[in-house]
Amino acid sequence: MLGIDDPWIWGVYLLCIFSALLCVVYGIINWNRGGEQEPAEIKEEAAWEASEEEMQEEELGI
Secondary structure, eight states: OOTTOOHHHHHHHHHHHHHHHHHHHHHHHHHTTGGGHHHHHHHHHHHHHHHHHHHHHHHOOO
16 A cells, blocks of 8 residues: 555554644643743742842942
8 A cells, every 4th residue: 555565664654643643632732721820920030030130239249
């Protein structure tokens, strides 16, 4: 069939197609997961950056 006589080659082709489909399904299911935590993460990063700037100013003696 299609010039491919070896069943191992057919298996590899089928596994590639199934793995690509699995990746698409996984991406659709997890599309927007984790977006609820984003505002808290932004506040945490802003606080961290402010404290880092304070430490740098203390090192420079400003």
